[in-house]
Amino acid sequence: MKAITIDQKKCVGCRNCEMACAYEKSQETCEVMFSNIRVSDYVGRGFVVPMTCFHCTEAWCMKMCPAHAITRDPETNAVIINPNRCAGCKMCILSCPYGNIHFDHVHMVSHKCDLCGGKPRCVTHCISGALRYEEVGSDGLRYRKDVLPEETRG
Amino acid sequence: MQERKTYHSICRMCGSGCGVDVEVENNRIVKVSGNEENDINRGRICIKGSSAATWLNLPERLRKPLKKTANGFVEIPLEQAMDEIAAKMKELQDTYGKQAVAGWKGEGTGFNQNEQLMRRFNRAIGSPNYFSNNTQCNNSRYEAFYLNYGCWPQADFRHTKLAIFWGTNSPAAHSFWTQDLNEGRDRGARSIVIDTKYNEQAHIADLFVIVRPGSDAVLAYGIIHRMIERGVVNQEYVDTFTLGYDKLKVYAERFTGEYVEKITGVKPEVIETIVDMIQAAGRQVCSWPGTGVEHQANGVSNSRVCSLVDALVGAIDVSGGMLINENMKTNSLVLGDDVPVEGEPIGKSVYPVVDYFKKESHTLMLMDTILTGKYEGRDYPFKGLIMTAADPVMTEANTAKTIQALSSLELFVVKDLFLTKTAELADYVIPAACNYARDELYFNGMEQSVYLAEKVVEEPLQTEYEFLKGLADRLGAGQYFPWKNEREVIEYMIEPSGFTYEDLQKYPSGLRTVLVHYHKPEERLAKGEKPFPTPTGKIEICSTVLEQFGYPGIPTIDHLPDCILQKDEEYPYICMTGARKIPYFHGRYRNIPQILKAHPHAEAEMHEADAEDLGLKEGDMIRVTSRVGSIEIPVHIMKHDTIARSAVQITHGWENANANYLTDDSDRDPISGFPNLKTFGIRIEKL
Ligand code: SF4
Numbered sequence: 087m088k089a090i091t092i093d094q095k096k097c098v099g100c101r102n103c104e105m106a107c108a109y110e111k112s113q114e115t116c117e118v119m120f121s122n123i124r125v126s127d128y129v130g131r132g133f134v135v136p137m138t139c140f141h142c143t144e145a146w147c148m149k150m151c152p153a154h155a156i157t158r159d160p161e162t163n164a165v166i167i168n169p170n171r172c173a174g175c176k177m178c179i180l181s182c183p184y185g186n187i188h189f190d191h192v193h194m195v196s197h198k199c200d201l202c203g204g205k206p207r208c209v210t211h212c213i214s215g216a217l218r219y220e221e222v223g224s225d226g227l228r229y230r231k232d233v234l235p236e237e238t239r240g
Numbered sequence: 241m242q243e244r245k246t247y248h249s250i251c252r253m254c255g256s257g258c259g260v261d262v263e264v265e266n267n268r269i270v271k272v273s274g275n276e277e278n279d280i281n282r283g284r285i286c287i288k289g290s291s292a293a294t295w296l297n298l299p300e301r302l303r304k305p306l307k308k309t310a311n312g313f314v315e316i317p318l319e320q321a322m323d324e325i326a327a328k329m330k331e332l333q334d335t336y337g338k339q340a341v342a343g344w345k346g347e348g349t350g351f352n353q354n355e356q357l358m359r360r361f362n363r364a365i366g367s368p369n370y371f372s373n374n375t376q377c378n379n380s381r382y383e384a385f386y387l388n389y390g391c392w393p394q395a396d397f398r399h400t401k402l403a404i405f406w407g408t409n410s411p412a413a414h415s416f417w418t419q420d421l422n423e424g425r426d427r428g429a430r431s432i433v434i435d436t437k438y439n440e441q442a443h444i445a446d447l448f449v450i451v452r453p454g455s456d457a458v459l460a461y462g463i464i465h466r467m468i469e470r471g472v473v474n475q476e477y478v479d480t481f482t483l484g485y486d487k488l489k490v491y492a493e494r495f496t497g498e499y500v501e502k503i504t505g506v507k508p509e510v511i512e513t514i515v516d517m518i519q520a521a522g523r524q525v526c527s528w529p530g531t532g533v534e535h536q537a538n539g540v541s542n543s544r545v546c547s548l549v550d551a552l553v554g555a556i557d558v559s560g561g562m563l564i565n566e567n568m569k570t571n572s573l574v575l576g577d578d579v580p581v582e583g584e585p586i587g588k589s590v591y592p593v594v595d596y597f598k599k600e601s602h603t604l605m606l607m608d609t610i611l612t613g614k615y616e617g618r619d620y621p622f623k624g625l626i627m628t629a630a631d632p633v634m635t636e637a638n639t640a641k642t643i644q645a646l647s648s649l650e651l652f653v654v655k656d657l658f659l660t661k662t663a664e665l666a667d668y669v670i671p672a673a674c675n676y677a678r679d680e681l682y683f684n685g686m687e688q689s690v691y692l693a694e695k696v697v698e699e700p701l702q703t704e705y706e707f708l709k710g711l712a713d714r715l716g717a718g719q720y721f722p723w724k725n726e727r728e729v730i731e732y733m734i735e736p737s738g739f740t741y742e743d744l745q746k747y748p749s750g751l752r753t754v755l756v757h758y759h760k761p762e763e764r765l766a767k768g769e770k771p772f773p774t775p776t777g778k779i780e781i782c783s784t785v786l787e788q789f790g791y792p793g794i795p796t797i798d799h800l801p802d803c804i805l806q807k808d809e810e811y812p813y814i815c816m817t818g819a820r821k822i823p824y825f826h827g828r829y830r831n832i833p834q835i836l837k838a839h840p841h842a843e844a845e846m847h848e849a850d851a852e853d854l855g856l857k858e859g860d861m862i863r864v865t866s867r868v869g870s871i872e873i874p875v876h877i878m879k880h881d882t883i884a885r886s887a888v889q890i891t892h893g894w895e896n897a898n899a900n901y902l903t904d905d906s907d908r909d910p911i912s913g914f915p916n917l918k919t920f921g922i923r924i925e926k927l
Contacts, residue, residue, distance in 0.1 A: 096422040109287075127443075215418070
């Protein structure tokens with residue numbers, strides 16, 4: 087199973103992911119309110135982290151949606167909102183424990199990450215390498231990678 | 241339905257050169273993504289890179305040549321434009337001499353190949369000059385590195401143990417360095433960011449140090465002083481490979497903790513921590529001077545001294561330090577001294593070191609020469625300028641003077657993708673083919689690899705080669721442009737390497753031409769050769785080149801800006817410009833609609849306490865006035881001590897709040913002639 091993983095300590099807060107997502111989804115703007123990934127930059131505490139949907143195994147948003155607008159894509163495992171079915175009630179926004187669903191005030195529907203059909207645009211714009219789209223364990227955690235021996239270049 | 245094809249090429253939305261996959265449908269670029277096979281950026285690009293698909297397809301792209309008439313611009317056929325331009329150039333050269341006309345290379349459509357072509361063109365038509373924006377970006381560091389090492393070393397962030405960033409924000413300026421450093425951090429690297437302002441780079445730093453504007457080199461000397469006192473200098477290395485260490489030692493003595501704190505605002509204990517970190521990193525240190533330190537009145541010295549921090553621990557040409565890079569042999573397009581020119585290069589007599597290393601004329605002095613008809617008191621008519629994809633109205637210090645000078649030329653030609661503010665001043669505007677509509681050779685220094693920045697679309701527009709060749713042919717200099725097209729140019733360039741154009745095509749994600757190997761200076765020394773390509777073969781801490789031209793040999797910081805020594809009552813705040821923002825590149829991309837919506841205007845960034853003193857809230861409009869000019873701009877308040885007190889940062893490139901109306905073209909570095917863009921006094925009024 088592939089998922090977007092976040093290595094917080096690598097994030098520089100450049101917001102390329104936000105801009106890329108907003109444009110990919112809207113095709114007209116890079117404004118953050120149209121993005122499914124959001125960077126929280128706590129400048130005073132020196133902490134910055136991008137947040138996007140985890141596509142939870144037990145997705146509360148999906149259970150909660152009264153319009154049955156939220157389904158799981160069998161191919162990518164993404165939890166997806168169908169905007170044509172979405173009634174704009176915001177129950178999913180309330181039910182997501184991580185704040186990863188957002189509201190589009192123009193079209194009056196909720197929106198969230200859909201993994202771009204398996205080619206997440208945020209990841210390919212993450213210039214720091216903090217975001218990766220990779221195979222993860224069933225717990226959603228990154229596989230432990232053997233640390234490569236230091237290259238002996240010099 | 242049209243088939244969608246994906247090509248590998250190189251992004252030209254900034255100068256970094258990320259590998260990209262360009263998807264083309266119906267001869268139209270529809271999507272740009274990172275090329276995963278490219279070792280430089282490993283599939284990741286910034287928003288500028290992918291936005292090329294919008295930018296290059298904008299309806300405002302210039303498609304027809306324009307000629308300025310009494311009724312404004314009118315479209316004319318390309319051949320007519322070329323004939324008229326060439327005829328006028330000839331007339332100006334015949335009337336005023338060959339020095340009266342020259343070309344200025346911008347960065348909108350290509351890389352180094354375009355620079356070489358423009359240099360070739362200028363010499364071919366008998367001009368002693370070559371102009372580019374390097375007069376105020378890059379050249380100071382070029383000279384600094386060449387003075388120190390005889391070459392421009394590359395930082396090996398992937399394997400370093402300690403990276404020190406001086407006035408540089410790689411997420412905005414060299415995006416893939418962020419990945420490189422994070423890879424290094426996976427292996428235990430640490431980093432220090434020294435800047436006047438908290439930036440993206442600082443987010444992943446182990447230590448972020450705020451310095452007062454213009455004082456970086458004082459801190460660098462403070463560090464060096466303590467490295468010497470604490471014995472954190474690799475004495476054997478210094479004795480074997482450097483020249484002038486003793487002089488540096490004496491000069492560094494004045495940078496006591498007390499003095500450094502007074503000038504920079506950095507406490508002695510912070511310097512101790514920095515020295516501890518350097519000590520712990522052994523020889524794996526990269527101390528990288530950015531544009532922040534070169535855009536100052538001591539720009540060359542600042543860059544030299546910041547860069548010496550790693551040399552003193554012997555971190556040169558070792559893995560995790562500064563690579564002395566090698567590359568494949570190529571034929572240069574630049575013509576030699578055997579091709580005669582008329583007149584003297586503008587700037588050479590005043591800034592001989594620039595000429596020594598870079599053979600580049602000085603654009604700020606060009607403006608004065610155009611306006612006065614004199615260079616250094618001598619008659620010097622300069623009447624015609626051919627400019628490719630540069631926008632000095634947005635980027636050159638002293639915009640008002642720049643506009644006045646460019647408007648008074650008898651012939652001003654701009655070739656660009658869009659009708660820029662600079663192009664508006666031109667007599668002729670020639671639409672430019674974009675980088676994806678022609679081939680170019682591209683090199684990466686750290687990987688020691690070569691790439692074909694490949695043509696992926698056909699545009700019915702003229703490339704820079706066709707433009708320069710077309711003019712040269714008409715001016716009787718056609719013999720210097722014998723190649724039919726860019727492909728033939730590239731074939732000529734790579735001929736000595738043994739590689740062919742087909743090889744480049746076969747490896748669109750890069751061809752490693754020379755494998756990276758380290759400790760070359762040690763090997764050369766053992767063979768009795770010069771370890772470094774400087775005149776003495778050593779790292780010249782005390783430069784023989786500078787001494788030859790009458791400058792002090794060691795980097796001296798003698799001209800600290802007045803405003804950091806004492807508060808100027810008339811202009812009490814210190815303005816800095818030139819910091820880049822992620823989605824923009826200098827004067828470009830404000831016309832990409834989706835980006836402009838997210839980042840709609842310029843801002844004057846200032847400390848919250850300063851804003852409070854001035855009674856300013858976020859977004860309030862202010863008038864900023866320097867000795868040169870004034871602009872109106874909204875305020876952005878930087879909280880949590882993320883900018884130095886009394887400092888105001890204004891990013892350049894905004895038409896309606898152009899920071900270069902404030903910058904002074906006459907306050908310059910004595911070696912490179914760089915304008916001081918980082919420490920000039922301003923006053924602020926609330927509107
Ligand atoms: S950093 Fe961005 S604009 Fe610059 S080359 Fe890479 S993708 Fe292109």
